[in-house]
Each structure stands twice: as C-alpha cells, then as structure tokens.
Amino acid sequence: MATINFEEYKAQVQQAIELRIKKGLLSDPEGFILIDGFVNIQFQKEMGGAFVIGGPTIPAVAVVGKSSGLVYTFALKALLPNIQI
Numbered sequence: 001m002a003t004i005n006f007e008e009y010k011a012q013v014q015q016a017i018e019l020r021i022k023k024g025l026l027s028d029p030e031g032f033i034l035i036d037g038f039v040n041i042q043f044q045k046e047m048g049g050a051f052v053i054g055g056p057t058i059p060a061v062a063v064v065g066k067s068s069g070l071v072y073t074f075a076l077k078a079l080l081p082n083i084q085i
Helices: 006-022
Strands: 032-034 039-042 057-065 071-075
Touching (some): 006 032, 006 071
Antiparallel strands (some): 039 057, 057 071
C-alpha cells in the first residue's frame, strides 16, 4: 500500500464532505471541524478478551460538529473513489 499524505487530499476531502452537508446527510447549527488527518477504523471477525493490534482497517476521515460534539466518520474510498490506497 502506498503512503498518502493528508494535506495532499485535504481540499478534495473538504469538498466531498461539504457536498454531503448540502444534501442534508449531516447537520450541526454551528458547522463542522475537519479532523486534520486520517483515521483507521479497525474491524475484526471475532470478539474476545484480547485487544488485537494490526489487522484490517477502514481508512477514513472525520468531522466534529461544533455545537453537538458528534463525530462523523467517512470511509475515505467513499469520499474519494479514485484515491489509490
């Protein structure tokens, strides 16, 4: 997997999220703050007592509602389908 830099894609990510806001897919009266970096959402097929390090993840980005504090995550590939990750 190639290494990608958030700053190279930040403007595209912001545009894609703003489009979703305009479509009414998320709302906050005060607006949103884009978290300045990527987030990896870990997933696993089994749950047990141990914390698993490594394994599959969903590369994502997140925004936080300014007044609500709600954190919304978006799969990076859904926002930017042509990104090479």
